Amino acid sequence: MERDDLRIETGFLRLEASTACQLKCPTCPTGSGEIHKYIGRGFLRKDQFRAFLEQDRGKTRMIELSNYGEIFLNPQLLDILKIASEFGVALTVRNGANLNNVREEVLEGVVQYGVRSIVCSIDGASQQTYELYRRNGDFDRVIANIRKINEFKKKHHSPYPKLAWQFVIFGHNEHEITAARRMAAELGMEFRPKLSWSDDISPVQNHEAVLRDSGLQATTREHFQEKSKTVYLSDMCDQLWEMPQVNYDGRVLGCCVNYWEDFGGNLFENYDAALNGEKIRYARGMLTGRLPARDDNPCTRCDTYKARAQLGAWVHPYSPRKRLKRTAKRLLAFVDRLRCRFALGA
Numbered sequence: 310m311e312r313d314d315l316r317i318e319t320g321f322l323r324l325e326a327s328t329a330c331q332l333k334c335p336t337c338p339t340g341s342g343e344i345h346k347y348i349g350r351g352f353l354r355k356d357q358f359r360a361f362l363e364q365d366r367g368k369t370r371m372i373e374l375s376n377y378g379e380i381f382l383n384p385q386l387l388d389i390l391k392i393a394s395e396f397g398v399a400l401t402v403r404n405g406a407n408l409n410n411v412r413e414e415v416l417e418g419v420v421q422y423g424v425r426s427i428v429c430s431i432d433g434a435s436q437q438t439y440e441l442y443r444r445n446g447d448f449d450r451v452i453a454n455i456r457k458i459n460e461f462k463k464k465h466h467s468p469y470p471k472l473a474w475q476f477v478i479f480g481h482n483e484h485e486i487t488a489a490r491r492m493a494a495e496l497g498m499e500f501r502p503k504l505s506w507s508d509d510i511s512p513v514q515n516h517e518a519v520l521r522d523s524g525l526q527a528t529t530r531e532h533f534q535e536k537s538k539t540v541y542l543s544d545m546c547d548q549l550w551e552m553p554q555v556n557y558d559g560r561v562l563g564c565c566v567n568y569w570e571d572f573g574g575n576l577f578e579n580y581d582a583a584l585n586g587e588k589i590r591y592a593r594g595m596l597t598g599r600l601p602a603r604d605d606n607p608c609t610r611c612d613t614y615k616a617r618a619q620l621g622a623w624v625h626p627y628s629p630r631k632r633l634k635r636t637a638k639r640l641l642a643f644v645d646r647l648r649c650r651f652a653l654g655a
């Protein structure tokens with residue numbers, strides 16, 4: 310009998326803590342309000358989070374909290390961090406936070422409760438450049454908040470959270486890549502340059518210099534696709550198998566890109582029905598190239614799916630490489646849990 314690889318069981322989830330954001334970044338569907346038309350503007354509630362972890366009985370080991378909004382605007386975030394720590398669930402903020410407005414006790418909480426990592430989106434090395442994209446953002450305040458986290462890490466003798474500086478490359482900030490990399494090193498942050506979503510806003514000017522300063526292999530997503538014959542960041546589709554995205558209210562969005570339609574089911578009501586409902590299983594079939602596109606499926610409207618279909622670049626969720634990656638991820642999560650307990654003296 311053929312294994313039903315359209316069903317999943319995973320200990321890893323993406324659960325958005327906030328779909329609200331105070332910045333107005335051009336091209337961002339959160340800043341324009343586009344995402345709020347469908348997934349709403351709201352926050353993960355601590356009572357729902359606790360109830361979910363109680364009924365989950367230890368199945369979930371790691372949760373990513375960030376996606377389209379700014380998690381630090383969630384007024385119950387400190388309680389959420391505490392609850393996750395009580396249940397031994399590792400939290401990450403890898404998709405990104407802007408860190409413009411954070412209460413001091415929350416900055417201490419991310420250290421005390423062992424948030425594993427925070428990626429901070431800072432596309433510039435000065436206020437002048439930073440605010441051109443991160444509109445309403447305050448560069449100095451962000452840097453001050455990072456310094457405070459570092460002080461709390463020292464105070465609590467903790468290596469967590471690991472910090473990374475994400476720098477989306479535009480024409481208006483390409484001259485500051487090197488300075489930002491240097492500042493990141495001074496702040497103990499990993500530096501991660503990233504290609505912009507589109508060339509519609511401030512495209513890269515000096516391609517040669519950007520390749521040299523960023524260390525990336527391309528300066529635009531189209532350029533990347535041409536060179537590699539793969540879709541840029543297309544591994545996001547793997548999230549349907551490995552780490553499905555859930556909205557703050559429990560609706561299943563599947564991956565971090567989708568904000569236009571949910572897959573049905575609600576994580577807070579029924580875990581299995583939510584992560585293995587008919588629509589999301591059908592999407593897994595589409596993404597592996599075994600089922601045709603269907604109009605009622607969110608993936609059908611996605612540019613990544615369209616590019617996959619054009620290139621015939623389907624997902625192979627059970628390839629030896631992916632199996633190995635999943636095993637390594639589980640092992641690392643186990644080691645991480647031990648290491649964190651030791652580091653925090655829990």
Ligand code: SF4
Nearest residue numbers: 546564608611613614
């Ligand atoms: S095709 Fe698009 S919506 Fe579907 S999983 Fe991939 S990135 Fe997400």
